[in-house]
Amino acid sequence: MWTLATTNEDGVWIDMGMKNPVLTAGVFASNSEQFPQILGLYVPPPARVLDMTYGNGVFWKQVDHTISHGAFLPNPEGENYSLWPNDLDPERGLFSFDLTDLPDAWEGMFDAVILDPPYLLIGGIRTLKDSIDRGYKNRESDKKSKSGKIGAVERLYGGGIIQAYKVLKRSGILIIKCMDQVRGGQQQWLSHDIMDMCRIFGFRNEDQLVFVN
Known part of the structure; x- marks a missing residue:
């Protein structure tokens, strides 16, 4: 599931209604x-x-793009997309910043930001959830938190949304991938929580596209 949100030109969320x-x-x-x-x-x-x-850059396999090497030019390189690939694993991304702590020098620099952190609560706990623990030191905080795994995932999204707002231009687009799940017999509406966080942190929700597997 993809959720798309945009920053407002004045930094304030506005209800656009049926328009x-x-x-x-x-x-x-x-x-x-x-x-x-x-x-x-x-x-x-x-x-x-x-x-x-x-x-692994899966999203970009069918997109005409140029990998940026860190030089902010007046306009993006060429007529396609200037991609800044960031990943906590330095062997994957050209940049390896924690998504919850991006450089202040990037403030207001991007037309769009992609956010797709590990989010599986079941079926992938031994792999994806462990990657959150290793990369973002959530294991100890989970022991103290009543929200457990869903809380760790939501905190990661929340941190990423805040940083996305910092580095996006006004009216920039934030594209988020997430998935609603069932855990412990209860529906976890992660997409709803993410849209709420986007509104709180200054975005306007634009669209939701459902990926049917």
Whole structure:
């Protein structure tokens, strides 16, 4: 599931009402197939894009882009996307900053930001959840928190959303990937929580696209 939000030009959230409704679409496609469609709708090239959680670069396999090497030019390189690949693992991204603590020098520099941190609560606990523990030191905080694993995931998203607001230009686009899940017999509406966080931190929710697996 993809959630898209935009910063407001004046930094204040405004309810656009029926003039700009939140849309939901079901799409049968892989991540690499769907991502170019999302960019085409909301981030036309040329644009400078920060992928906060680049990983193996799956989203970008079918996108015409140029890898930036850290030079902020007056305009993005060429007529395509200038990609800034960031990942906590230095072997994956060109940059390896913690997504919850991006450089102040990046403030207001990007047209769009991608956020896709580890989010599985079940089925992937031994892998994805452990990666959160290792990379973001959440294991000890979880012991003290009543919210447990869902709290760790939400804190990671919240930290990323705050940093995205810092580095985005006004009217920039934040693209978030997440998934609603069932844990302990209860529905965990992660997408709803993320949209609430976006509003609290200064974004306006624009769209939601449902990835059908």
